[in-house]
Amino acid sequence: MRTSKRDRILDAAVNVINRDGVRAVTFESVAAEAKLTRGGLLYHFPSREALLRGIDEHLVQAWETSMETLLGKRADEATALERYQTFVRVSAQSATRAELMFMLESADPDAERPWGPAVRRWAPLPPEAGAAEDSAALDNFVARLAADGLWIYEAMYEGQLDEGVRALVAERIAGLLAKSDGSPHL
Template sequence: MRTSNRTRILDAAVRVINRDGVRAVTFESVSTESGLTRGGLLYHFPSREALLRAIDEHLVQGWEASMQQLLAVPASESSAVERHAAYLRVSAQSATRAELIFMLESVEPDTDVAPWSEAMARWAPAPPRPGETDPAAWDNFIARLAADGLWVYEGMYNGKIAEDVRAGVVQRLLAMLQAAGPVR
């Protein structure tokens, strides 16, 4: 199937962000990266703000699609532990600098849309409630924090972790989730 120009623009903008940061996202830089004209970009995105909002939504959709792909069943039919394991695997293995930047930006109190917050509520373990005594609730949240930490480490510090070390961390975190139920 042929990629739409809108998707082509968004993918190009994400490449610019991953390489050069959000400040580098201009109609000129994205036009050059996508191979489309500035007019072609303006047809889909009348302003830089509209482009940035669309990038945010595009990243969330891609991120959720990656997690859904790991599940054997639709997310709505999976257990919380299965969704948490998918979150852990995707966050620990394929999260990008662009996703991290947009996730941080979309939780600002003055934003009118919080696509990352909504996605996190569907996929990631919430903090344990005050007074929680179930070790599984703590292990689930600790596994999430560790997966987030891998993401931040690579996104902020360009710190590439050796594949065998990453695999070892993921296996250890999955073992923590295992206490709350089977992980496929």
């Protein structure tokens, strides 16, 4: 399937961010990376804000697609345990500077960003105070926090973790996940 110019632009913008950071995203830098003219870029994204919003949605869509591909179904078709397991495994294999930067931006509760809803679909929120006694729910949330930590570590210290070690860490985190009966999932 042929990549659309819009996707080519978004992929180029993500490359610029991964290499040089969000501040480096200009129409000129992205156009050069995409091998398009500035006018070609403006046709698809009339403002820098529209481009940044497009990048954010593009990253979330790619992240969710990797989750669905690994699991073989959508989040709403999976059990909570399956979603957590998938979240842990994808977090262990895909950490980019762009994802981290945009996910951190979406932490602003006043901003309408796609990351929050996507993450909540795959890794439910922590148990409420009264439900914290549910050891399975708490174990699953601890595993999610560990996966988040691995993901952030990989994004911040790109290439610092040996691939084999990363796989062992991901499996150890997955082992923290609890079955519905509360026993560890190994």
